[in-house]
Amino acid sequence: MSILVVQILNSLFYASVLFLIAAGLSLIFGVMRIVNLAHGSLFAVGAYIAAWLVGRAIAMGLPVVWLLLLMPVAALAVALLGIVIEPLLLRPFYRRAEEYQLLVTFGLLLILEDLMRLVWGGLPLTADTVMDAIPSVHIGALIYPGYNILVIGVGVAAAILLWVVIYGTKFGVLLRATSQDRRMAAALGLNVGLVYVAAFAVGCFMAGLGGAIVVPSHAAVLGMGIEALILAFVVVVVGGLGSLKGALVGALIVSFVRTAGIQFFPEIELAVLYLIAAFVLIIRPTGLFGTA
C-alpha cells in the first residue's frame, strides 16, 4: 500500500515538472502559433542556473530557506533570456513560412546546448542540499523526500496561478484575444508585439521554473533539454496544443503511464509513450482539449 502511495507521489512529482514545461510550450503556441524546439533547452538552462545559484549561495553561507527562493530567481533569469530571444530570433519569422520558425528554434537549441556546456562543463551540476534541507515524511514504513511533496505543491500552485492569470486578469484577456485572432487584436489597438514578448517570457519562465524545481532531485546534465522536449511534445499532443487544461491532463496521463511503464515493462516504457502520442494524433489530432 505504501509503495502504491509512493508511486503515485512520484507520478505527481513528475507530472508537476512536465506540466510546467508543457504549459509553457502550449502557451507560446497558443498565443504565437510557434512551436519552440528550444523549449526543452530553456528548461535545462533553468536547471543549470538554479543549481549554480544554489552552489554560490551555499558558498556564501546563506541559510537553507533562502535556497528555495532561488528557484523562481532562476526561472526569472530564463524569462529574461526569453525577452532577448524573441525580438532577435523569432520576430523576423512571424510572417514567414512555418518551416523557418522550426529551423530557427532548432538552431537556437544547438546554440543553447553548447552554451550550457561552455559555461558549466560536461559534469552534472547538483543541488542536493536543497532536497536534503526539506525534512522527509513517513509513508507507512517508508521514508519519502519531503521535497517531492513541495514540488507537487508548486505544480498545483502554478496551475492555479496560471488559470487565474489567463482567465481572471486583463493580461489574460489580452493573451486570449491575441491567440484567437491576431489581426483583430491588432485592429483593436492591442500592441501585439508586446503581448508576444510577454507570452514568450511567461512560457520561458515556466520552462525555467520546471528546470529549477527538478534539479535538487535530478542533477542538471547535458542533453536533459532534448529529452524533456520530446516528453513535452507527448504531453501537448495528448492534452492538446494551446490548452492549459490539456497540459495538466496530458502531464498527468504521461506521468502515470511512465511510472506504470517503468514498473511493469521497463524496456519499452519510452516507446509506449511515443506510441500513445502517435495514437492520439491519429484518432484525435487536436488532442483531448486542443484548440489548434
Next chain:
Amino acid sequence: MSLLRTVELRKRFGALNACDGVNFTVEKGEFLSLVGSNGAGKTTLVNLITAHLQPDSGQVLFEERDITGLSVSERIKAGIARSFQLVNLFDGLSVFDNVALAIFAREGKTAKIAALAANDDDVRRETREVLAEFGLAAKSELMAGELAQGERKLLDVAVAYALRPKLLFLDEPTSGVSSAEKAQIMDTVSSVVRSGAVTAVVIEHDMDVVFRYSDRIVMMHEGAFLADGPPDAIRANEAVASILLGAPSPA
C-alpha cells in the same frame, strides 16, 4: 433532359439560410449568369454543386444522374469543373505546367512517375492550343505567380477549361481587374467556351458584363431564386430593378 438539375437544395450556416430549397436547372450549351447581392447564396450554390460543400438536404442531378453523394474528383470525372473567385493557381509551376497538369489529371496520367512530363507530345500540343485560345501563349514559360492579375484570372479559367468539362462554373472571373481588362477577359472566356461547346455558369457582379454576354440570367436573393430569364426579360423585371438599384419597386 437538362444538363444539371438541383432538387430542393438546402444549406444553412447557423441562422443564415444560404440555399433555401433551390431548384436550379441548366440546359446544355447555355451561357448563364448567376447574379445577386453578396450573401445571396450564389457561391454556396456553386460550392454545393461542385462538392466543395455538402448540402443539408436535396439532390444534385447531372444528366439526370444523382451525383449528390459523389466526391469532388468523381464530379470532375463526370464533367463538372470550376474556377475560383480568389485566384487559385499553382504559383510554383509555370503557366504551361498549370494547364498541362489539368490535362494530365483529366487523362489519368498523373500516376506516371517513370516518364518525363515534357515528353508527352499529346499533352503538350493540347496545352499549347488551350493557352493560345486564352491568349496566354506568349507567357507560357513564366511562373504562374509572375503574371499580372488579369492574366491570372484568365489562367484560372483556362486550367478549369482544360479539364474539358461539360459544365463549367466560373466564380467572378472578372473581379479585381480594371474595366478594360474585364471586357477582354469576358470576350476570351465567352468565345472559347462557346466554340468549345461547354455549358457555362458565371457568377458575376458587373451587370454590364452580365447583360452583354449571357444567354440567360438567374438572380438569387437570400438563398432563393428571384428571377430567371433572358437579359431582356430581366431588364424589364421590376423586382430585380429594385434589388439592383435599391429603388422602391412600383407597387
Next chain:
Amino acid sequence: MKADAIALPRFHARLWPYVAAALGVAVLISVPNFAGLYQTQLLTYGLIMAIGALGFNLLLGYTGLLSFGHSAYFGLGAYTVAFLLQWLGIRSMELYILLGLPVVAIVSALFGYVCVRHTRIFFGILTLALSQVLYSLALKFFWVSGGTDGLRVKRPTLLAGMIDFAGSGGFSRFLVAYYYYVLGVFILSTAIIWVIVHSPFGKALQAIRDNETRARFLGLRVRRFRWAAFLLSGTFTGLAGILWAPLNGLTTPDVLYWPFSGEIVFMTLLGGFRNFFGPIVGGVAFTFIKTYAVASTEYWQLLLGTVLVVLVLLLPTGIVGVLVQVARRRVPMERS
C-alpha cells in the same frame, strides 16, 4: 545589357542543369586522383548525405511537407545492414541494398500512411514521435541492437562478392572503391529522382504543394499523392542509411535520435530546398562543415546553430538559391 553582364554564348535555360550535372560528375569521378584518402572518405559521406537529403526534399521542397522524423528511415537502413550482417552473416553490399530497401520502404509506407492524414505542425510532430519510437526501441532492446554501444559493421564485399578488402592495405583500397560505388549509386539515385520530379506525378506533387484546394479540384487524390511521396522520400533516405553503415563501421542509436532529423533538415535548407540540386550541395557542404566544426572546436553545436540561424535569417533560399539569383543577374539566358 547591363555593364557588368558577362558575355557568354546563349544557352537554352533548359540545358543548364544537364551541363552542370555533366561537369559535376566529371569532377566527382576525378576526385580520388587529386584528393587524399581522408578527403575522399569525407566526400563519400557527403554523397551519402546528399542522397538522404535529395530523398528528404522530395517531401519538403516538392510536396510541401516538413518531416522532423527522417532519422527513422536513415537509422532503420543502417540497422538493417547491421542485422543482416549479425544474424545472417551477409557481407554483400548488393544484398544489403536489395534486402534493406524493402524494409525501409515498408516502414515508410506504414509511418507515411499515418502521418499524411495531417499537415503542417501536426505532421511534423507525428513524424518526430514515430521516429522516437524507433529510437527508444533501439535504446531499450540493447541485447538486440547493441544499445548505446551499437553494432559493428564490417567492410562489405562489392559487386556481388567480386571485390573484397581483406589483407593489408585493405582499408585504403576499400575507401577508394567504396567512393566509386557510392558515387555510382548517387548518380543513379539523382537520375531517378530527377525523372520522378519532372514526371506528371512530380508535377502533381508540386501542384498539391502550391495549392491543395485547386489540386483537389483537378480531381487529384491529395492524400494518396502525399503518401506516395512519403514512401519514396523515406526509401531514399533509408538508402543513404544503408550506404552509411559499412563506411562508418558502426551503427548506433544516434542516427535515430531526433536531432539527427534536424540535421537532415538543416543540410537541405543549407543547399536550398526550392531547387533540385540544393540538397546535393547542402548534403556535401554540411558534411564538410560539420566535420571541420567538430574537429576545430568542442563547441561545434554552437557553431552549427549559429550558422543555421544566420542561414535562415539571411539566406533562406540556401546556397544554390543564392547562386541562381546571382547567375540570373549576370548572365543573360534565352528562355526557350
